[in-house]
Amino acid sequence: xxxxxxxxxxxxxxxxxxxxxxxxxxxxxxxxxxxxxxxxxxxxxxxxxxxxxxxxxxxxxxxxxxxxxxxxxxxxxxxxxxxxxxxxxxxxxxxxxxxxxxxxxxxxxxxxxxxxxxxxxxxxxxxxxxxxxxxxxxxxxxxxxxxxxxxxxxxxxxxxxxxxxxxxxxxxxxxxxxxxxxxxxxxxxxxxxxxxxxxxxxxxxxxxxxxxxxxxxxxxxxxxxxxxxxxxxxxxxxxxxxxxxxxxxxxxxxxxxxxxxxxxxxxxxxxxxxxxxxxxxxxxxxxxxxxxxxxxxxxxxxxxxxxxxxxxxxxxxxxxxxxxxxxxxxxxxxxxxxxxxxxxxxxxxxxxxxxxxxxxxxxxxxxxxxxxxxxxxxxxxxxxxxxxxxxxxxxxxxxxxxxxxxxxxxxxxxxxxxxxxxxxxxxxxxxxxxxxxxxxx
Amino acid sequence: xxxxxxxxxxxxxxxxxxxxxxxxxxxxxxxxxxxxxxxxxxxxxxxxxxxxxxxxxxxxxxxxxxxxxxxxxxxxxxxxxxxxxxxxxxxxxxxxxxxxxxxxxxxxxxxxxxxxxxxxxxxxxxxxxxxxxxxxxxxxxxxxxxxxxxxxxxxxxxxxxxxxxxxxxxxxxxxxxxxxxxxxxxxxxxxxxxxxxxxxxxxxxxxxxxxxxxxxxxxxxxxxxxxxxxxxxxxxxxxxxxxxxxx
Numbered sequence: 207x208x209x210x211x212x213x214x215x216x217x218x219x220x221x222x223x224x225x226x227x228x229x230x231x232x233x234x235x236x237x238x239x240x241x242x243x244x245x246x247x248x249x250x251x252x253x254x255x256x257x258x259x260x261x262x263x264x265x266x267x268x269x270x271x272x273x274x275x276x277x278x279x280x281x282x283x284x285x286x287x288x289x290x291x292x293x294x295x296x297x298x299x300x301x302x303x304x305x306x307x308x309x310x311x312x313x314x315x316x317x318x319x320x321x322x323x324x325x326x327x328x329x330x331x332x333x334x335x336x337x338x339x340x341x342x343x344x345x346x347x348x349x350x351x352x353x354x355x356x357x358x359x360x361x362x363x364x365x366x367x368x369x370x371x372x373x374x375x376x377x378x379x380x381x382x383x384x385x386x387x388x389x390x391x392x393x394x395x396x397x398x399x400x401x402x403x404x405x406x407x408x409x410x411x412x413x414x415x416x417x418x419x420x421x422x423x424x425x426x427x428x429x430x431x432x433x434x435x436x437x438x439x440x441x442x443x444x445x446x447x448x449x450x451x452x453x454x455x456x457x458x459x460x461x462x463x464x465x466x467x468x469x470x471x472x473x474x475x476x477x478x479x480x481x482x483x484x485x486x487x488x489x490x491x492x493x494x495x496x497x498x499x500x501x502x503x504x505x506x507x508x509x510x511x512x513x514x515x516x517x518x519x520x521x522x523x524x525x526x527x528x529x530x531x532x533x534x535x536x537x538x539x540x541x542x543x544x545x546x547x548x549x550x551x552x553x554x555x556x557x558x559x560x561x562x563x564x565x566x567x568x569x570x571x572x573x574x575x576x577x578x579x580x581x582x583x584x585x586x587x588x589x590x591x592x593x594x595x596x597x598x599x600x601x602x603x604x605x606x607x608x609x610x611x612x613x614x615x616x617x618x619x620x621x622x623x624x625x626x627x628x629x630x631x632x633x634x635x636x637x638x639x640x641x642x643x644x645x646x647x
Numbered sequence: 648x649x650x651x652x653x654x655x656x657x658x659x660x661x662x663x664x665x666x667x668x669x670x671x672x673x674x675x676x677x678x679x680x681x682x683x684x685x686x687x688x689x690x691x692x693x694x695x696x697x698x699x700x701x702x703x704x705x706x707x708x709x710x711x712x713x714x715x716x717x718x719x720x721x722x723x724x725x726x727x728x729x730x731x732x733x734x735x736x737x738x739x740x741x742x743x744x745x746x747x748x749x750x751x752x753x754x755x756x757x758x759x760x761x762x763x764x765x766x767x768x769x770x771x772x773x774x775x776x777x778x779x780x781x782x783x784x785x786x787x788x789x790x791x792x793x794x795x796x797x798x799x800x801x802x803x804x805x806x807x808x809x810x811x812x813x814x815x816x817x818x819x820x821x822x823x824x825x826x827x828x829x830x831x832x833x834x835x836x837x838x839x840x841x842x843x844x845x846x847x848x849x850x851x852x853x854x855x856x857x858x859x860x861x862x863x864x865x866x867x868x869x870x871x872x873x874x875x876x877x878x879x880x881x882x883x884x885x886x887x888x889x890x891x892x893x894x
Contacts, residue, residue: 365732384733398739401851405884408847413889418735425732 252360252626253559254456254525256449257353257465258497259372260490261337262473263547265307265535267585268487270553271322271570272305283574283583284537285545287480302564307487310495311555316564317522318557319620323568323587323597325611326533326549333474333532336549340530341465342375343618343635350379352528352618353463355634357381359627365425366461371448374465384461386451393436393446399429425460432458449497453521457506468493473531477542483535494529498557501525526559528621530614537572537585550586554617560624567620567642568612569597587611592640608640615639742886750879757792757875765789773878776812784809788874805877813874814845817881822890831890840890847884848877 267273267286272293275284288306295312296302302315311318326336341351349355353368358379366389367382368374374383399422406419422429435454440446452464471490475483501522508524533552535545551570568590575583589598593608615635620642622629629635753769760766765786773789775782784806805813818841822828828837885891 382733388733388737392736396740398736398743402735402739402887404850405847405887408850409843415735415887415889418732421732422735 252462253624254461254521255353255356255463255621255625256452256497256525256527257341257351257463258494258527258529259337259341259465259467260471260473260529260531261333261467261469262471262486263333263336263532263535264473264487264490264553265475265479265483265545266305266322266551266553266570267534267537268305268484269308269491270304270320270555271534271551272303273570273572273585276572276574279572279574279583282538284572284585285480285539287484296564299564301566303566307484308491310488310492314495314498314557317561318555318564319561320564320566321554321556321568321612321617321620322551322566323570323590323612324552324554324617325587325613326552328550330533330547330549333547336532336547336552337530338375340532340552340554340614342377343615343629344377347377349375349377349634350381351375351465352621352634353465354379354381355618355622355629355632356463356625356627359622359625359629359632359634360462364461364463365421365428366455369452369455369461369464370466372465372467372469384455386448386464386466389432389451389455390436390446393433393440397433399426428459432460449500453501453504456525457504457521466497475535475544476540476546477544479535479539479543479545483545494527494555498522498527501558522558524559526561526621526624527555527557528617529555529557534570534585537583538575548585550584552587554614556617556621556624567595571599592642595642610640616642739883739887743883746879746882746886750875750882753878754792754875757789763790773813773816773874776809778808781806781809781812785812785874792875805874809874810848810877811841811845813877814841814848814881814885817878817885818844821882821885822888828890835890840888844881844884844888848880851880851884 267284268288272288273284273286274290274293275286292306293303294306294309295304296315297312299316302318302320304311304315304320326339330336335345338347339345342349342355343352350358351368351374353370354374354376357364357368358381364382366384369384369386369389371386374381376383402419403423403426406416406423432454435457436446436450439450439454448466452461452466455461455464468490471486471493473483473486473490475486502520504521506519506521506524507517531552533547533549536548538545540546569588570585571588573584573586575581578584589609589611590596591598591609598609616639619629619635619639622634623641630637630639753766753772756766756768760769769789773785776785788805788809818828818837819825822840825837828835828840
């Protein structure tokens, strides 16, 4: 077999060597404490989670990972449609910067983590696989999306399960899903709760359907609060949308995890990128900012809503948002003036909830076409030293034990820790997933 | 094409229903369109309203598929372990629509019948009791419903004996006669089920808000004053029995 012309005679040895060093790296990584980068306020309650998916693949240079083209490169290495002075930063935290498509996020950057340089795959395996990987932190089809995994890890019954406006990846988890449309429609359709309660109260044995009828009775207070909130918001000039349903479900106690897919934006700009993508991405981030803003307007104290002991926190302060897309886009324009899929780097925004100071984690860089073995420029994520948080920019810095690339499972692990959940125990991320250090206040 | 009852169809339909899984017993709830088929099967002279509002009950959409215990393609197991509260609400609403359409059809038939007569289709749904006083009471109530003569107090307008008769008829029609019911296991009795249905329908108080909140008030314009309201309430309660759902 070793004589086969397509198999390198040392491939098995190289494989074993690589496997051994990888195992050592993972083993040492497990000794690291479960900590995170970014300041985290102590939480006496577990926050809610909203996973926001923006399908299509966002050019991160226009949003979360703004770049200034290096000297000595040109448009054929990286096409950037903005000048450095169009990059915006938070007024008090200058290191929190975003490109011109994400200026709507600026007011929230002091309460956000931006993960840059996330490596999805070495090669492009399509939108669905990458978005699912970003949403589940696991490409094996076993896990639910992060929203589902949060619900699964808590093991606390939630009347609505995961609130979502699209199909939710559930993997092998047996979880209920309630569509936001159903919640909003319930305002305008007859509510059979009272009718069903009477049937339930009239007696009968124990059965799955009887248990669901009892669930209606048990959730009567929460359901009433949900309806009350939605009716208040319905009176506003802005029509009710998916995130209103999620917010009402959280505030009323009907759910603790939601998933919102932003489907109506055309981010997959394989042609005419300069004219179309920036505008589309602006609308994505404006939408995200609108969701954040709305959550900030809702006073919320866990279990103590409107009580005298309220400390003035909002629902935004008790909700962790995770915004993901499939991948970034190639740095240069193709023949159709478009940008294609680039799984070598990606960015994720984590905001709200327990994050009390903004921080950028990870970094990407441009490999000009002259330095690329393929002859085409590449925009790639850089490895991290997980013990220090520093980005590794040269091979000489690479220490084997704590250096690795940033992958979706590392981001998910961070999210889990922010939620007070160790995703390694539930199998959401591998036991060997590297952890990130945390600067606690 | 109108579905007609036949033993072969019943066996085939039972296989169809039990071939999928939902609970620990690996049974599942029939889809609402299957419920409509059951109604068409058991009440073949009825009229399934093709109105727009039934569409949400007939189709699996992203809005309702998670209520139904969808099976995972990978292993065929149900996606949710038990029906959630939204399932119960949505299911009851769909069933209420189906029942409302069926009974509204009967009311229209009776309204169009000659004065003083009882439409023959109505009698197919509610066969006349053999006991003379019950037979007379039922004819009188059906006639009043057709002529819109509303009794002053509809809640007590139907005697306990006639209520039991209606419950017995609907249970036998939708779930099965006594030998079938008593064959469901040593802990199950037909008499117990009828008492349970009777208690639920009476607790429902079909003339009051609990019943009207289901949208019946609009659909069954005369239901609060007629025997048809009680019939509809009974069909709805029986339709929500596990013995019906999980056959």
